[in-house]
Amino acid sequence: xxxxxxxxxxxxxxxxxxxxxxxxxxxxxxxxxxxxxxxxxxxxxxxxxxxxxxxxxxxxxxxxxxxxxxxxxxxxxxxxxxxxxxxxxxxxxxxxxxxxxxxxxxxxxxxxxxxxxxxxxxxxxxxxxxxxxxxxxxxxxxxxxxxxxxxxxxxxxxxxxxxxxxxxxxxxxxxxxxxxxxxxxxxxxxxxxxxxxxxxxxxxxxxxxxxxxxxxxxxxxxxxxxxxxxxxxxxxxxxxxxxx
Amino acid sequence: xxxxxxxxxxxxxxxxxxxxxxxxxxxxxxxxxxxxxxxxxxxxxxxxxxxxxxxxxxxxxxxxxxxxxxxxxxxxxxxxxxxxxxxxxxxxxxxxxxxxxxxxxxxxxxxxxxxxxxxxxxxxxxxxxxxxxxxxxxxxxxxxxxxxxxxxxxxxxxxxxxxxxxxxxxxxxxxxxxxxxxxxxxxxxxxxxxxxxxxxxxxxxxxxxxxxxxxxxxxxxxxxxxxxxxxxxxxxxxxxxxxxxxxxxxxxxxxxxxxxxxxxxxx
Numbered sequence: 156x157x158x159x160x161x162x163x164x165x166x167x168x169x170x171x172x173x174x175x176x177x178x179x180x181x182x183x184x185x186x187x188x189x190x191x192x193x194x195x196x197x198x199x200x201x202x203x204x205x206x207x208x209x210x211x212x213x214x215x216x217x218x219x220x221x222x223x224x225x226x227x228x229x230x231x232x233x234x235x236x237x238x239x240x241x242x243x244x245x246x247x248x249x250x251x252x253x254x255x256x257x258x259x260x261x262x263x264x265x266x267x268x269x270x271x272x273x274x275x276x277x278x279x280x281x282x283x284x285x286x287x288x289x290x291x292x293x294x295x296x297x298x299x300x301x302x303x304x305x306x307x308x309x310x311x312x313x314x315x316x317x318x319x320x321x322x323x324x325x326x327x328x329x330x331x332x333x334x335x336x337x338x339x340x341x342x343x344x345x346x347x348x349x350x351x352x353x354x355x356x357x358x359x360x361x362x363x364x365x366x367x368x369x370x371x372x373x374x375x376x377x378x379x380x381x382x383x384x385x386x387x388x389x390x391x392x393x394x395x396x397x398x399x
Numbered sequence: 400x401x402x403x404x405x406x407x408x409x410x411x412x413x414x415x416x417x418x419x420x421x422x423x424x425x426x427x428x429x430x431x432x433x434x435x436x437x438x439x440x441x442x443x444x445x446x447x448x449x450x451x452x453x454x455x456x457x458x459x460x461x462x463x464x465x466x467x468x469x470x471x472x473x474x475x476x477x478x479x480x481x482x483x484x485x486x487x488x489x490x491x492x493x494x495x496x497x498x499x500x501x502x503x504x505x506x507x508x509x510x511x512x513x514x515x516x517x518x519x520x521x522x523x524x525x526x527x528x529x530x531x532x533x534x535x536x537x538x539x540x541x542x543x544x545x546x547x548x549x550x551x552x553x554x555x556x557x558x559x560x561x562x563x564x565x566x567x568x569x570x571x572x573x574x575x576x577x578x579x580x581x582x583x584x585x586x587x588x589x590x591x592x593x594x595x596x597x598x599x600x601x602x603x604x605x606x607x608x609x610x611x612x613x614x615x616x617x618x619x620x621x622x623x624x625x626x627x628x629x630x631x632x633x634x635x636x637x638x639x640x641x642x643x644x645x646x647x648x649x650x651x652x653x654x655x656x657x658x659x660x661x662x663x664x665x666x
Contacts, residue, residue, distance in 0.1 A: 156548050164548065170655035171462040172646055177407055179457035182465060189470035190477040197481060197528055201520030208509050211502045212581035214611070221582030224572050226530045234590060259558050262551035270544030270651035282541050
C-alpha cells in the first residue's frame with residue numbers, strides 16, 4: 156500500500172466508524188451473548204464427555220500406541236505418512252516452521268490494499284486449500300494407527316492361503332510393530348536402518364527355526380524375546396519368515 | 400469535582416430529572432445513599448484518572464456493519480479466562496510428582512473431590528474450545544483482510560498467541576501422567592528433537608536433560624501454569640490495546656456512504 160492508499164483507507168474507515176454504534180453497550184451485549192454460548196458449550200462437553208483418566212504412566216510398556224491431542228493429529232499424520240528418514244525432519248519441523256514463518260510475515264508480503272475475499276483470489280484460495288488440507292490430515296490422523304505400524308503389501312502366497320495363515324501373518328505384523336523391532340531394524344520402508352540388519356528379506360536368508368533361535372538367543376545388543384507369550388512369539392516368527 | 404459522562408442508556412430507562420422546587424434544595428439522606436456509588440467512583444477517579452481510559456475503551460464506536468463474526472476474539476479471551484479459573488482450582492490439588500503423586504492427585508480430583516471431575520472436564524474440553532475459537536478468529540481475520548494496514552502488528556501478536564496456545568495444550572497434556580499423556584509427550588518431544596539446528600536443544604530443555612526424567616514433569620508444570628499463561632495474559636493486553644487504538648475493521652464489502660453534509664455541499 157502506498158501513501159495515497161493508506162490515507163484513502165483511513166478516511167474511508169473514519170467515516171464507517173463515525174456511522175457505527177458505541178462499543179458499550181451494543182458490541183458488549185453481543186460479546187456477552189457469545190461468552191454465554193462458549194460457557195454453555197464447555198459445560199455441556201464436560202458433563203457429557205467427562206474427564207477420563209487412563210491407567211498410570213508406565214515407561215516400560217512397549218505395546219502402548221501413543222496418540223496426541225486431536226489438534227496435533229495433522230502433524231502426527233504427516234509424521235506417519237513420510238517414511239524416508241532423510242525427509243522426516245523436513246516433514247515434522249520443516250513444514251510447520253515454514254508455515255509459521257509464512258503466517259508471521261503475512262501482512263508484510265501481502266501488501267495490496269484490497270480486502271474483499273472475492274477480489275483476492277490467491278489469498279482466498281490458498282486459505283481454503285490450507286484449511287481443507289489440515290482438515291483432511293486431521294481426519295486421516297484420527298483414523299490412523301500408530302506411527303510405529305508397519306505398512307507393506309501382504310505377499311500373494313499368504314493372501315491365497317487365507318484363513319489362519321493370513322490371521323497369523325497380520326497378528327505377527329502388529330506384534331513386530333508393537334514390540335519395538337523397528338527401533339533397530341528396517342522392514343520395507345518402515346523403521347530405522349541400523350544398528351540391526353535389514354529384515355526386508357529375512358525369510359529368504361534364515362529358515363523359520365533360525366529366526367526363532369535368534370529371537371530367543373540373540374547377539375547383543377538385541378534383547379531376547381523369549382518372554383513373549385507363545386502365541387505372539389509364533390506370530391512374529393511366522394510374519395518374519397514370510398519376508399522374502 | 401469532574402462529572403462522569405452519562406452512560407448511553409436507552410431513553411425509557413433513564414430516570415426522569417427532578418422537578419423544579421422538589422426537595423427545596425435540601426439533600427435528603429436517601430439521595431446521599433443514592434449517590435454513594437457515584438461518590439466512590441469519583442473518589443477513585445480523582446486519584447487515578449482512570450475514567451478517561453475507561454471511556455476510551457468502552458464508549459469508542461465500532462464501525463457500521465459489525466456482526467457476529469466480530470465476537471470470536473472476545474469469545475477466545477473468555478475461553479482463556481475460563482481455563483485460568485478452572486486451572487487455579489486444579490492447581491490447588493495437583494502435585495507434579497512423577498513417581499505416582501501426579502497420577503494419584505488427578506485420580507483424587509476426578510473421583511473424590513466435590514465437582515472435581517466437572518472442573519477437570521471443563522479444563523480439558525475448554526482447551527479444545529479455545530483452540531477452535533483461536534482458529535476461527537484467525538480465519539475471520541484472514542478472509543476479511545483485517546491484518547492489513549494499519550493492523551499488521553496485531554496480526555503478528557495474534558500468531559504468537561496461537562503458538563502459545565498450542566504450547567499450552569502440549570504441556571498440559573502430560574500433567575495427568577497416565578499412559579496416553581506420557582507416551583504422547585515422548586512422541587512430541589522426539590518430534591521436536593528432529594528439528595533443524597535448535598531442535599535437539601529445545602527437546603533437551605523441555606525434558607530437562609537428554610532423557611525423560613524426574614524433573615521433566617515439574618518443568619512442564621511450571622511452563623504450563625506460570626510461564627505461558629503469563630505471556631498469554633500480557634500479549635492479550637497488547638492485542639486489546641491495539642484493537643482499541645486502531646479500531647475493529649468494518650466488513651470488507653461495506654463501502655462508506657458519503658458524508659451527508661458533503662453530499663449536500665456537492666449538490
